[in-house]
Amino acid sequence: MANDFLNGLEELVLLSIVVLHPDAYAYAIKKEINDQAGQQVSLASIHTVLYRMENKGWVQSELGGQSEKRGGRSKRLFTATSAGTEMLKSTQIARNNLWGKINTI
């Protein structure tokens, strides 16, 4: 999808998925964004973004990792697909290029 691009939250979520691999699930992602970017994002927003990106083919998911602290419930573990990683990279390149053209801020 040539015209598609990552929006801010998507980029943060996708980056967190890569960072957290192999234990990237919604709540962990929420905490990661909170810790790294200092942004309070609601769980539901994370879910929406994950759902959207999964539909776009940038991430894929599987169930697993039940644990006691989750009341014995499974996690949905997300991994970035190659399309997702490509997207991240191209976004970063574009960003770097733009930064390079700035002399002073």
Added chain:
Amino acid sequence: MGKDQHHIKPVPPRFAIWLLELFCASYWLDEILGDMEEAFLENYATKGKSFAIVAYYWTVLTFLRPHIIRPNTQYSKTGLDMLYNYLTSAVRNLRKNKIYSTINFTGLSVGICCCVLISLYVHHESQYDTFFDDADRIYRVALERQYPDHTRFFATSPVNMAEVLKENYPQVENATRLHRLFFQSSVDVTIGDQNFAEHDFLFADEQFFDVFSFEFVEGTGMDALDDPGKIVLTESTALKYFGNASALGRTVLLDTASFIISGVIRDLPENSHMKFDVLGSIWQLTFLDNARETNSWINPWLNTYVKLKPGIPKETLQSELPQMVKDFGFASIQRQLNISAEEYESSGHGFHYFMQPLTDIHLHSNLDAEIQANGNVMYVYLLSVIVIFILIISCINFINLATAKSSERAKEVGVRKVMGGTRTQLVSQFLVESVLITFIATLLGIVLSYILLPSFNQLIDKSLTIAPLLQPVVLVLIISFIFLLGIIAGLYPAFMLSNFRPTAVLKGSFRTSNSGVWLRNSLIVFQFFISAIMITGTLVLNKQLRYINKKDLGFEKDNTLIVRNSSYLAENWQVFRTRLEADPGVDFVLGGFGLPGDFLGNSIMEAQNPEYPALRVYTNTIDEHYIPGLGMHIKEGRNFDINFNDSLSVLINEAAADLIGGVGLVGTQLRPTNTQPNQADAYTIIGIVEDFHQQSLHSQIQPLLFFKRGEQFPPFNMAVKLNSNENIANQIAKVESLWTELVSEAPFTYTFLDDHLDQLYEGDNKSQDIFGVFTMAAIIMACVGLFGLSAYVAQQRTKEIGVRKVLGASIGNIILLLSADFTKLIVVAYALAIPAVYYGMSEWLDSFAYHTNVDVFTVLIAGLLTLVLAWLTTAYQSIKAGLVNPTKSLRSE
């Protein structure tokens, strides 16, 4: 957190979990719950219990997102399937029980048809005059005229009031005058060699088209009536006169004067309180011109309409009207009556003007000198009540039949429940079914009302169209009505049926509950309560109208041919009279200003003896044949006589004599109060006429005075009393041929006195017809319902009847047994109805000054009728049940 730890593990709020489970798709549910629990435990540990709980709830709410909410594909699929299933079983049920469905559909659709028709009528009546632009700020100024002994209300006001209002009151944007001829029923219009008698001929001033918005086909409202010689036609009148040729600028003759057509307007919609085909200028009427010049404030000659400026409430002007009478009217009273206005007021006279909103005139105004007979808001209310009754009756039929049929549906309900049908599903099944029935019945009802509309129009003498039904608002109303009625009617059966316990039902030990019987019985009582009211009402109405027909009016109304516009006979009128009198088929030829039932003028007379009070009397001018020709009787004194000079003689009626109050009044002199005492025109009473009804029986007999008419002019109206042995048609032909021989410029217009008098009761006759029809509808529906119910009862008691027959009961016993139940209910209903009817009908009868009573006999007849109807309705089913061979009814188990 391990299980060996001592403190209890915190648990997220159950309700929040339940909420989430309610809407969350199962695909997401597990992980979301997991994530949330993780968050909850962390919050609990770091920020405390309450924060954790609130945060948990909040998170649940934030999950209300489209992709997370459970797509209800699976649910809606079953929903649609079930709806389809409900419809199928509804249709099958309707097909299976043909009688039941027919009764349901007829009852409901007849009810809805009545409802549609009456609503159209009520809508029509309530929309009078709303089509005028600015109708909300146009008012008519009406007069409450106070006399020392009574008060009269006039729709009319003095001739100069419009100008006074317009020039002196800043609230008034414009004012106009409208006049109809009070003493003439038609005006003759001549175009070339054609004659037309125009009955709807009004007169207006030059402001008329500024106040009332009319659309001009030819000409403009600006100058349409600015000259006494101009007249305006409606489109259809112009078409009648000139065909498709232009009418503008052409000349017509009214009577003998010629007028120029200055405009052609579109025909008025039917729903206007003013109706005219031809509109002349009021200034062509010389008496109005005179009244204007003398600035008379005594005679209310014409209708005054004011248009207020936008946003001004009517009270701001109405409150100034008393002062207006003082400022502008008192001088005229003083001048014309020769008495100071203050004295006049203190003697008990008063002119109180009030403003009637234009759109209220048709339904709420019933004053003297209206432009045409207005509608009566009472009839509108009454019809609305009747239509509600009819609707209730049809709903009751529906509910009753459905509950009665419930035992048959019980097995179906049982099976559905066993197969896993929930109560909600069953309730919706029955609601869907009843909404379906209402839907079909409503469609049928609307189609039926469309078919019946022409007959209904004939009945009420209007031309209603179905058009108001097609407005979007109304369509929405109809659809909500379908759902509302369907749900109301279906609610009780739905809940009752869905409540059955499947085991009981399927085992066959099911019996209709007692509460169902109770409800059914009260509904039947209510239905027959309404029917009894309507039957009695119709009978009393009939009785009153018969009373009117039979009542001795004090004169004979049969075989009397009224020749209108006899002034056209001009100098030939005596030839007309002599030739007719020579005819053996003619008993009398009489002439006068007005005949019984006609509008009469009035004046104030004062007796010469100062002990007698001044009296306001209606006056008529008649010849010596009038009294005997109409079969009136002289009680005292003598009739006018050609052997006397009677030009200063008068006859008075008993009511006038009573008002004067003396005995031996013959020979007493009377003088009109508005003449100078030295003008020697005092009249001598030469005779007293027995009271007769000049007006309808709605009003009391008023004091009346007859002057003798002079022979030099033709009378305004003539009447020919025909010999009852002659063929009426031949006689009419003879009179007509004589007329055409003597008169060339006007057509022969005639009517019979009894027909003419019938017109006074047109409203009453019409309402009798309407009530008759809708009473029939209500009764038929109540009977249809009873028929269905008796069929059901007979069927329920089949076995009981079989056993009774085996034990020796006769068919008669069985019929009695089955009728007894219904009879009891109807007797109860009737007992309840009597007081209601008695009160209601007495009120109505009181609107007639002369009326019959609600008597025991009528009430009994009505009761018997109700009962007989009910028996006849149930008889078929009872007899059928009684005739069944017990071997058949007892065989099957």
